[in-house]
Each structure stands twice: as structure tokens, then as C-alpha cells.
Amino acid sequence: GENVEQHPSTLSVQEGDSAVIKCTYSDSASNYFPWYKQELGKRPQLIIDIRSNVGEKKDQRIAVTLNKTAKHFSLHITETQPEDSAVYFCAASVTGTASKLTFGTGTRLQVTL
Amino acid sequence: DTGVSQDPRHKITKRGQNVTFRCDPISEHNRLYWYRQTLGQGPEFLTYFQNEAQLEKSRLLSDRFSAERPKGSFSTLEIQRTEQGDSAMYLCASSLGDGGGHGYTFGSGTRLTVV
Numbered sequence: 001g002e003n004v005e006q007h008p009s010t011l012s013v014q015e016g017d018s019a020v021i022k023c024t025y026s027d028s029a030s031n032y033f034p035w036y037k038q039e040l041g042k043r044p045q046l047i048i049d050i051r052s053n054v055g056e057k058k059d060q061r062i063a064v065t066l067n068k069t070a071k072h073f074s075l076h077i078t079e080t081q082p083e084d085s086a087v088y089f090c091a092a093s094v095t096g097t098a099s100k101l102t103f104g105t106g107t108r109l110q111v112t113l
Numbered sequence: 114d115t116g117v118s119q120d121p122r123h124k125i126t127k128r129g130q131n132v133t134f135r136c137d138p139i140s141e142h143n144r145l146y147w148y149r150q151t152l153g154q155g156p157e158f159l160t161y162f163q164n165e166a167q168l169e170k171s172r173l174l175s176d177r178f179s180a181e182r183p184k185g186s187f188s189t190l191e192i193q194r195t196e197q198g199d200s201a202m203y204l205c206a207s208s209l210g211d212g213g214g215h216g217y218t219f220g221s222g223t224r225l226t227v228v
Binding site: 004006034036042043044045046049089091099100101102103104105106 | 117144146153154155156157158161169204208216217218219220221222
């Protein structure tokens with residue numbers, strides 16, 4: 001089955017700096033890669049996603065890049081703000097079938113003042 | 114209908130007891146998923162339904178676990194003879210179709226503590 005690895009497990013940046021979180025996946029059939037943000041005690045919320053036919057997608061301060069050949073994808077957050085502090089999960093799935101998501105182990109991002 | 118609802122939010126039970134959780138998905142969503150999340154880990158897939166049909170179950174879902182979605186709307190997850198290792202957050206999610214266009218919507222989860 002699919003295996004998703006995520007790095008780093010914790011990341012501390014100063015407000016205004018950029019943060020990058022990286023994930024690799026094992027199943028070459030995976031074609032959908034969402035990122036979720038989970039604040040303490042709250043539900044995971046989708047912040048951005050990308051399909052395998054696209055190499056990069058951007059939404060304001062958040063961008064995701066995908067390298068299908070290397071089977072890795074990354075989340076980039078620019079101009080970080082304290083409210084960006086949370087746990088971020090990457091995930092992978094094969095759409096069109098069960099579409100079950102396989103999640104990474106999460107990255108705890110701390111944005112300091 | 115503003116999202117996925119789960120009930121109860123918290124459940125403390127003694128080892129060996131049975132527990133049942135409920136999930137109400139977004140009404141027009143035909144797919145419903147159950148995930149389990151332990152501290153410091155990402156959610157792990159348990160099972161999913163398309164309408165009322167349970168189409169896939171993870172190996173994580175032992176014989177003590179059963180899920181139903183009798184009318185293709187709400188779903189229940191029952192754990193029989195609970196064990197301490199069952200302590201986790203149980204998350205429900207729903208999607209329209211395969212969710213690839215808009216992703217899942219997760220509920221707030223039911224936190225189970227087995228003592």
C-alpha cells in the first residue's frame with residue numbers, strides 16, 4: 001500500500017520567514033495530494049491540494065509543488081504569521097477508486113514573534 | 114447543514130465495555146470515511162462507505178470494530194470489548210464523489226479514552 005513520509009516533524013520559524021514542509025510517497029499511482037492544517041483539539045482542514053497533472057499550485061501565501069518523477073511534494077508558506085502555528089499533514093490518494101487518504105506523520109509548525 | 118457532525122465529542126469507558134459513535138456527514142455527500150488518529154500521528158484509514166455500501170475496510174479494523182451506514186446518511190462505528198489500545202481520536206469525513214476536486218470535510222472527532 002501507499003506510504004507517505006513527512007519531514008521535518010517540528011519546524012520553528014520567525015514571523016515573516018518562509019516555511020517548507022516536504023513529503024515523499026511510494027505509490028506511483030497516487031494522483032491527488034492534499035495538505036491539511038490541524039490546530040490543537042480541532043479537525044483537520046484542507047488548505048491546499050494538487051493533482052498529478054499540475055506541477056505547482058499557489059493560493060495567496062501558500063503554495064504546493066509536486067515532482068512526480070521523484071515522488072515528492074512540498075508545502076511552502078511565505079510571510080508566516082503566528083496564526084499559521086499548527087500541525088500540518090500531507091496526504092496522498094488515488095482518485096477514482098476508494099480515494100482513501102494516506103497521511104504523513106505531521107509537522108508541528110511554530111511561528112515565533 | 115454546515116459540516117460533518119460527530120457525537121459524542123468525548124467518551125471515557127472502562128476496558129471491556131462497548132462504545133458506539135455517530136457521524137452525520139454533509140447531506141449531499143455520498144462518501145463517508147472513518148479514520149483513527151493517535152497522539153502525534155496522522156489520521157489512519159479505517160473504512161469507507163459509498164452511500165450505504167461499505168466498500169473497503171483497513172486491516173486496522175479488527176473483528177471488534179463494526180461500522181454501518183444503514184440509509185446512506187449517518188454512520189455509526191461500534192467498538193466491542195474495548196482495549197486501552199483503542200484510545201484515540203476517531204474522525205469521520207465525507208466527500209462528494211472521490212473528493213479529488215474538493216477534498217474531504219472532516220468532523221471534529223470523538224476522543225475515546227479507555228481506562
